[in-house]
Amino acid sequence: MKKILRVMVISLWFGFLTFPFMGNHAGLLIVLLLAGGGLWLVITTLRNTKTVKQWLERASFYQQGFQRNLNRRDRRIVLGILLVLALLFPLFNNRYVVDVAVMCGIYICLALGLNIVVGLAGLLDLGYVAFYAVGAYLYGLLSINYHTSFWLALPLGALMAATFGVLLGAPTLRLRGDYLAIVTLGFGEMIRIILNNWDRVTRGPNGLIGIEAPSLGKKFVFSQPIHYYYLILLIAIITIFVVNRLNHSRIGRAWIAIREDEVAAEAMGINTTRMKLLAFALGAMWAGLGGVFFASKMTFISPESFTFFESVIILCMVVLGGMGSIPGVILGAIVLVVLPEMLRDFYLPFMQVDFSRARMLIFGMLMVLVMIFRPQGLIPSARRKLELHPKKDEDILEQKPEFVYEVASKSQEL
Amino acid sequence: MRKFLFLVLMATLIPGLMAANAYPAEExxxxxxxxxxxxxxxxxxxxxxxxxxxxxxxxxxxxxxxxxxxxxxxxxxxxxxxxxxxxxxxxxxxxxxxxxxxxxxxxxxxxxxxxxxxxxxxxxxxxxxxxxxxxxxxxxxxxxxRDDQQGAVAADFIVNTLKKTRVAVFHDKTTYGQGLADETVKGLKKLGVEPVFYTGIVQGDKDYTAVLTAAKQKNPEVLYFGGIHPEAILLAKQSKDLGLNTIFVSGDGVFIQEFIDGAGPAAEGAYISFTPDQEKIxxxxxxxxxxxxxxxxxxxxxxxxxxxxxxxxxxxxxxxxxxxxxxxxxxxxxxxxxxxxxxxxxxFDEKGDVLESPYVFWQVKNGKFVQVQELKK
Amino acid sequence: MSFLEYIIQQLINGLTIGAVYALIALGYTMVYGIIELINFAHGEIYMIGAYIGIITLGVLSAQGLTQSSLALAMGIVLVVSMVYCAAYGFTMERIAYRPLRQAPRLSPLITALGMSIFLQNYVMLTQGARDKFFPPLFTGGINIDEVRISYIQVFIMGISVLLMIALQLFIKNTRLGKAMRATAQDKKMASLVGINIDRVISITFIIGSSLAAVAGIMVGMYYGLVNFYIGYVAGLKAFTAAVLGGIGNIAGAMLGGFLLGLLEAFAAGFIPPPHGAQYKDVFAFTILVLVLIFRPSGLLGEQVAEKI
Known part of the structure; x- marks a missing residue:
């Protein structure tokens, strides 16, 4: 009874909130919410009945067992299957899907790069897109003015972006947490503003038109999405491989130590200055690579593609997928690229409602929902899980993360 | 509990997304x-x-x-x-x-x-x-x-019809706005007029008083703006508030009723270039x-x-x-x-443009756009 | 216009922008002070405040109230908008932030961004993408030689300073203010001495959001136009202002806001065109970076020990 009342109160509350904006439609919302609440009540009562509960528990037990067995098996088999699937993917799909897959590839590189800075080293970077812009404009300018080959520009772009990473990192080493966030945000905006205003070199808002597509020899020029697909697949695989090795190396461990407790890390003999700069440089490097590729794919770049919103989306990929977790970040990137595309023609068949206009609305809502239900991300980092759950005791599980986390965040403030 | 809700959410979403591909089969x-x-x-x-x-x-x-x-x-x-x-x-x-x-x-x-x-x-x-x-x-x-056609028309209008020579040029730093403003400046220079003030502004900002105050120092007679209506409204209003006695001139991005509604009295007398009146075609x-x-x-x-x-x-x-x-x-x-x-x-010509320049000037009179110029052949 | 007059005019321009930034920054800084969350959706609350203001004003002028008693109408508009913004802030905290209180630190940041995208599109879908206009109710101003200052500019500056002082007094002197400071310092200890933390946090959101409503309406009146993405730019600038002054510090938010406004105005006014107006944000951010390099926790950040 109390629950029913609650559902009604909540529905009326939202009706009140949305009334000035929606007018009569607020009534419809109340009805919808009431229906939803009713459904929820039915489901919870059902779930609390004994048989269903047992049934659910058994299912989750099997699922966990399956996962554990999978983990023990050689992971290479799974990876191999995934690789074959990725290789065959464009052959069974049309060019639009392949084009979206190419964008996924770019964002996988970007997100994995940002993952180094945010997920591993724990430095909140809100201006990551600046490095992406540096890579893209480097190739764009070299290609238009000097007809430089794409293959030469690729390492150059990475190098240039890494340099910018150090340039940003050096003066901001003393800053912590949110102060760092705002400085990186400012840096990102500065790069964009300069690109937009330095008309003589970057052609301002008009952007660079006519960037050359990559070519192999004289005959084969990249033109179809499928060509770019295999190229970005290669780049993504290299990225994944390198980031994975980094993650498990001394450097990776040092980053995690800095993330968890900078003072303690320094006391243990980690050169925090060097490690942080390295994180910025290595993170930026992948953005530079992604930028060069992006410029060659679009053959047109303008400052519009490098806004703060872009940084935010990349950050969302990292956090949504699970900070520090490579499969998580990859999944995050894929979800955030594919989801808005899917919502592009999202029609509810029975309601005849055009949802294409509401796709960003649904996108925002899903971001909130996913975070509420899975705050650690879709696939949390295994190591982070271990760190946060030192004992496998079920009862402590509820309390422990908060405790450890608070200790970590408090000690960072000292 | 949470996990379950999540699963339910996904379970309802996935069929919905699948259905997205169900297009009508009719050719x-x-x-x-x-x-x-x-x-x-x-x-x-x-x-x-x-x-x-x-x-x-x-x-x-x-x-x-x-x-x-x-x-x-x-x-x-x-x-x-x-x-x-x-x-x-x-x-x-x-x-x-x-x-x-x-x-x-x-x-x-x-x-x-x-x-x-x-x-x-x-x-x-x-x-x-x-x-x-x-x-x-x-x-x-x-x-x-095209922007260059429109810019030429605007320059001609300012110099030959309005007979003004002190022009302050603003643009919103977008492809469209800057393109139009630059073409207008080119046109002005061809007619021997050098703009007294030229600047880009940040699109999305709300306060342009500082840059307008700077422009006021040059005593402009005409304020030309390349851009779209939200910024145009603010520029027109704030320039009046600051006591700039300028004629507001702009391009097709401002030709929208919102400009008049938003700028109110400040829009009166503004000149906007656009294609000839559709009601008259x-x-x-x-x-x-x-x-x-x-x-x-x-x-x-x-x-x-x-x-x-x-x-x-x-x-x-x-x-x-x-x-x-x-x-x-x-x-x-x-x-x-x-x-x-x-x-x-x-x-269309061989490039794909329409053959003749279709721009004429309109003026805001009593809260309405009125065509004040005939198409030059 | 003499050079001195020019400087005074730019000073007025800068202080007006600054007052707006400062008002929005107050909400950022309060929330940050208490739960250390950059509430990216705060700018959206400000936008909602402006919209509610326009909608209420539309209803009132249809009833003929704006013609008969402008002061009363404005009072009603302000109250309605504040109530609604407070309700939105409160709901947002309940939905998007409270369930994540124990989550990793960046998770609430993502929900904040998600909320921001959601609210923007919600307003766009329900109210349309076109600009909405505030009817020009307050016009006129004072002219001293060539320097102009409009009444609404005086009003904006006055209100923001007044609100800041009131807020400061509230936090220093009332029981609730004390509870807020205690919560900001140590949530666990605060709950041990009998402070209802959830309630305090809710109240912080309510106060911050009502301030945003005031900002929304005043800015709407001043610039005369509102659209669904005004919250984004204003939020970004206000956040910068809050950090510049030392985030979590109320006087700092105020100082940061005014300073940022002045920086922008003087950059646009004194760096020769076209660079001044185009690079003013670069200039502002450079100053921010310099300040943070020499004072890593903002201008007034040292008082951060007491937070909020």
Whole structure:
């Protein structure tokens, strides 16, 4: 009874909130919410009945067992299957899907790069897109003015972006947490503003038109999405491989130590200055690579593609997928690229409602929902899980993360 | 509990997403219409959509084309070049015969590289940047004018009609705004007038008093702005508040009722360049009537609605004329033919531009746009 | 216009922008002070405040109230908008932030961004993408030689300073203010001495959001136009202002806001065109970076020990 009342109160509350904006439609919302609440009540009562509960528990037990067995098996088999699937993917799909897959590839590189800075080293970077812009404009300018080959520009772009990473990192080493966030945000905006205003070199808002597509020899020029697909697949695989090795190396461990407790890390003999700069440089490097590729794919770049919103989306990929977790970040990137595309023609068949206009609305809502239900991300980092759950005791599980986390965040403030 | 709710959520979502692919199986002729349908420029996207819809319905009432119904696929690029390319690939993939769009030059240009390769004819109803047709592509057309045409008209108007020489030029640092402002400056210099003040402003800011105060020091007589209406409203208002006695002159991006509503008294007397009055074009009357019937609550037809309508019609005429959906044939046909459209007869030159400059000046009088200049032949 | 007058005019321009930034920054800083969350959706609350203001004003002028008693009408508009913004802030905290209180630190940041995208599109879908206009109710101003200052500019500056002082007094002197400070310092200890933390956090959101409503309406009146993305730019600038002054510190938010406004105005006014107006944000951010390099926790950040 109390629950029913609650559902009604909540529905009326939202009706009140949305009334000035929606007018009569607020009534419809109340009805919808009431229906939803009713459904929820039915489901919870059902779930609390004994048989269903047992049934659910058994299912989750099997699922966990399956996962554990999978983990023990050689992971290479799974990876191999995934690789074959990725290789065959464009052959069974049309060019639009392949084009979206190419964008996924770019964002996988970007997100994995940002993952180094945010997920591993724990430095909140809100201006990551600046490095992406540096890579893209480097190739764009070299290609238009000097007809430089794409293959030469690729390492150059990475190098240039890494340099910018150090340039940003050096003066901001003393800053912590949110102060760092705002400085990186400012840096990102500065790069964009300069690109937009330095008309003589970057052609301002008009952007660079006519960037050359990559070519192999004289005959084969990249033109179809499928060509770019295999190229970005290669780049993504290299990225994944390198980031994975980094993650498990001394450097990776040092980053995690800095993330968890900078003072303690320094006391243990980690050169925090060097490690942080390295994180910025290595993170930026992948953005530079992604930028060069992006410029060659679009053959047109303008400052519009490098806004703060872009940084935010990349950050969302990292956090949504699970900070520090490579499969998580990859999944995050894929979800955030594919989801808005899917919502592009999202029609509810029975309601005849055009949802294409509401796709960003649904996108925002899903971001909130996913975070509420899975705050650690879709696939949390295994190591982070271990760190946060030192004992496998079920009862402590509820309390422990908060405790450890608070200790970590408090000690960072000292 | 949480996990379960999550699963339920996913379980309901996935079938929904699957259903997204369930298109009607009926064979149709598909056109693509792309523009910023959502986002901060959604108002313009809506105009394109309305124009396209009316054209499609008219043809479908007559039985479609080539014996098939016409279907328009909407592509939302949110004025983001990257999304424009995604939309372009989607169109190609869905077998679109022709494309109306995109709205922003920064989207039309990258998207055109995709359409060229197929090829698919692309007619933009609104992208005025010269670069769009200056790259030697055969498949690109525009039914609107070009920034350089408009800039020349504006410069001529300021110097020869208004007889002013102290001009402060502002632009919003976008492809469109800066392009237009620069073309106007070029035109002014040709007529021997050097602008006394030239600057870009940040789009999205709300306060331009500081830069206007700086401009005031130069005692300008005319304030020329290249950009769209939200900034134009603020510039017009704030310049009056600061006591600048300037005549406000701007381009087609400001030709929208919102400018007058928003700027109020500050808009009075402002000069805006745009195409000649649609109400005065006899060919446009049936369209305007139809628009009023279909959207009775709309206050105005909208600057780009008719362009989108015309672009859609040209594509459909071409399909009908060539009796095919082959891209190359359509492109050749559009290049060669003189179309009788709601904007009057239209013929494209070899670049894909309309042959004559279609811009004249309008003035805001008593809260309405009034055409004050006749088209120069 | 003499050089001195020019400087005074730019000073007025800068202080007006600054007052707006400062008002929005107060909400950022309060929330940050208490739960250390950059509430990216705060700018959206400000936008909602402006919209509610326009909608209420439309209803009132249809009733003829704006013609008969402008002061009363404005009072009603202000109250309605504040109530609604408070309700939105409260709901947002309940939905998007409270369930994540124990989550990793960046998770609430993502929900904040998600909320921001959601609210923007919600307003766009329900109210349309076109600009909405405030009817020009307050016009006129004072002219001293060539320097102009409009009444509404005086009003904006006055209100923001007044609100800041009131807020400072509230936090220093009332029981609730004390509870807020205690919560900001140590949530666990605060709950041990009998402070209802959830309630305190809710109240913080309510106060911050009502301030945003005031900002929304005043800015709407001043510039005369509102659209669904005004919250984004204003939020970004206000956040910068809050950090510049030392985030979590109320006087700091005020100082940061005014300073940022002045920086922008003077950059646009004194760096020769076209660079001044185009690079003013670069200039502002450079100053921010310099300040943070020499004072890593903002200008007034040292008092951060007491937070809020």
């Amino acid at each position: 149709t002729i598909k056109l693509g219409l792309a523009g910023p349908l959502t986002g901060d420029q959604g108002a313009f996207g809506e105009q394109l959509k309305n124009g396209g819809t009316i054209a499609m319905e008219e043809w479908n009432e007559k039985g479609g084309v080539l014996g098939k119904k016409i279907e328009i696929i909407w592509g939302d690029d949110q004025h983001d070049p990257k999304q424009a390319v995604a939309v372009a690939n989607k169109f190609v993939n869905e077998g679109v015969v022709g494309v109306i769009g995109h709205f922003n030059s920064s989207c039309s240009i990258p998207a055109s590289t995709v359409y060229t390769k197929v090829p698919i004819p692309q007619i933009t109803p609104a992208s005025t940047n010269p670069q769009f047709t200056e790259r030697g592509l055969r498949n690109v057309f525009r039914v609107c004018g 006899p060919e446009a009357q049936p369209f305007i009537k139809k628009f009023r019937q279909k959207f009775p609550q709309a206050k105005e037809v909208g600057a780009y609605t008719i362009y989108s309508y015309v672009a859609t019609n040209i594509l459909l005429e071409a399909i009908k004329g060539t009796n095919s959906t082959d891209g190359n044939k359509l492109i050749d046909y559009i290049h060669k033919t003189k179309f009788n459209t709601a904007l009057g007869p239209i013929q």
